[in-house]
Amino acid sequence: MSNAIEYRLAELGLSLPDAPAPAANYVPFVQVGNTLYVSGQISMDENGLITGKLGDALDVETGAAAARRCALALLAQVRAACGGDLNRLRRVVKLTGFVNSTPDFTDQPKVVNGASDLMVEILGDAGRHARSAVSAGSLPLGVAVEIEGIFEIG
Known part of the structure; x- marks a missing residue:
């Protein structure tokens, strides 16, 4: 499946970033049995942090794109946890998305769909979770989105 995942990423014109290092006193992932818990990954791309508040400066489409970047960082952490072998990834179990948004913004699910949809695009049924x-009143460093994940690995 690793080659399939890498192939699918290439088909989509995507590549995984290097797994981001933790910014404080925590680890990027913890494995318990076949379950891998990945710490929250913040929205960033090759230009740096994706910041802003949904319902104010950012629209749903921009937020969903930021969530996609979080999904790629999650997969990069899975790859790192598996010693570079994405073939060990069995399925996405759960994602928890935090959206930096105004009190009246109610489209958090549409924003986090950016990550969910990408997992299914890349992994097929194994990406369903x-x-x-x-909503969050603010997020670290002012980022737009943060997503954590639970994965089954073999």
Whole structure:
């Protein structure tokens, strides 16, 4: 499946970033049995942090694109946890998305769909997962989106 995942990423014109290093006193992932818990990945791309507040300066489409970047960072952490072998990834179990949004913004699920849809685009049925999408009054460094994930690995 690793070659399939890398092939699918290439088909989509995507590549995984290097797994981001933790910014504080925590680890990027913890494995318990076949379950891999990946710490929250913040929205950033090759130009740096994707910042802003949904319902104010950012629209749903921009937020969904930021969530896609979080999904790529999550997969990069999975790759790192698996010693570079994405073939060990069995499925996405759950994503929890935090959206930096105004009190009246109610489209958090549409924003987090950016990550969910990408997981399914890349992994097919193995990318389907349970999920939460919640509002946050602010997020670290002012980022637009942060997403954490739980994965089954072999």
